Amino acid sequence: GFAKAIILFQRSIQIDPTYAPPYAGLADCYQLLGSAPYSTLTPSEAFPKAEEAAKKALQLDDTLAEAHVPLGISELVYERNFPEARKEFERALELRPGYATGHQFFGYYLTAMGQIEEAIAERKKAVELDPLSPLLHSALGEAYYHAKRFDLSIAQNTEALELDPSYAIALVNIGRAYNRLGMHQQAREAFQRILTAAPQDPAILSLLGHEYAVSGDVPKAMTVLTKLQDISAKKYVPAVYFAVIYTGLNRKDEAFYWLDKAFAERCEYLVYLRTEPLADPLRSDPRFPRLLARLGLEPASPSTARQTP
Numbered sequence: 001g002f003a004k005a006i007i008l009f010q011r012s013i014q015i016d017p018t019y020a021p022p023y024a025g026l027a028d029c030y031q032l033l034g035s036a037p038y039s040t041l042t043p044s045e046a047f048p049k050a051e052e053a054a055k056k057a058l059q060l061d062d063t064l065a066e067a068h069v070p071l072g073i074s075e076l077v078y079e080r081n082f083p084e085a086r087k088e089f090e091r092a093l094e095l096r097p098g099y100a101t102g103h104q105f106f107g108y109y110l111t112a113m114g115q116i117e118e119a120i121a122e123r124k125k126a127v128e129l130d131p132l133s134p135l136l137h138s139a140l141g142e143a144y145y146h147a148k149r150f151d152l153s154i155a156q157n158t159e160a161l162e163l164d165p166s167y168a169i170a171l172v173n174i175g176r177a178y179n180r181l182g183m184h185q186q187a188r189e190a191f192q193r194i195l196t197a198a199p200q201d202p203a204i205l206s207l208l209g210h211e212y213a214v215s216g217d218v219p220k221a222m223t224v225l226t227k228l229q230d231i232s233a234k235k236y237v238p239a240v241y242f243a244v245i246y247t248g249l250n251r252k253d254e255a256f257y258w259l260d261k262a263f264a265e266r267c268e269y270l271v272y273l274r275t276e277p278l279a280d281p282l283r284s285d286p287r288f289p290r291l292l293a294r295l296g297l298e299p300a301s302p303s304t305a306r307q308t309p
Helices: 002-015 021-033 043-060 065-077 082-095 100-112 116-129 134-146 150-163 168-181 184-197 202-214 218-232 239-248 252-265 268-272 277-282 287-295
Strands: none
Touching (some): 002 021, 021 065, 043 065, 065 082, 065 100, 065 268, 082 100, 100 116, 100 268, 134 150, 134 168, 150 168, 168 184, 168 202, 168 277, 184 202, 202 218, 239 252, 239 277, 268 287, 277 287
16 A cells, blocks of 8 residues: 555656645655554665655645654654654644644654653544544554553554454554453454464564463464564564564563664664563563663653553
């Protein structure tokens, strides 16, 4: 879908190179293609193109909120320039206060900063503005997941599935929440529903491999690792996906080896490690706060890191 969208945005630009919105659309496509769970392009391929397109849009029309948002995303997850990212998100919402996507992505920024309650509030605003969007319900459910309110996460993502039963991101969030609740069969079923349609999807294979690992099925976890290695010989597989499985296996040296590779790749998801529940087993290791410091982040506060009933 993103590939087709890029072609159409480029056609629009050919028709009128002075029209700003298609450049913003291109920026959206490229930053998503460089982000989990899509990760079709490496970050170094995707985000410079996203930045270039967003900046071109803003050269043509600096009041276009839709261009400030993807620029803010790139500043957040690729440049890791957090003050500049906040500036872009706030400018977008100043220009267009009722922009649901703006509130959604400002919520992602707040999640990365460890401001979970504020992140939940922003994502709630997005749902209120566009209550029929499965994406926005899922984004709110993900905020609950980062807050370790796993039952609420499952409920909110179930609402997304009621709007679109095939919405895979909701199933991702449901599976992660069940995983953290120790409800392993339910977690596997959520991931397998996606793999039925996309059996070679690296992001979902990674989560399933982690699920096998934490539930004690080490041989199946290792099988998934081998499968990911085979896929990586043919196309880009983010290093963080390997780190996820090794974390589940409690093999911390390998987990940090792959996290270091993910840092070198400028993997976008690393900025969310501060509150990512799957990373909890690594937090007591001195290498974890060092990684956060390299990212420009502080460790999560005790209130953020604790398990919430």
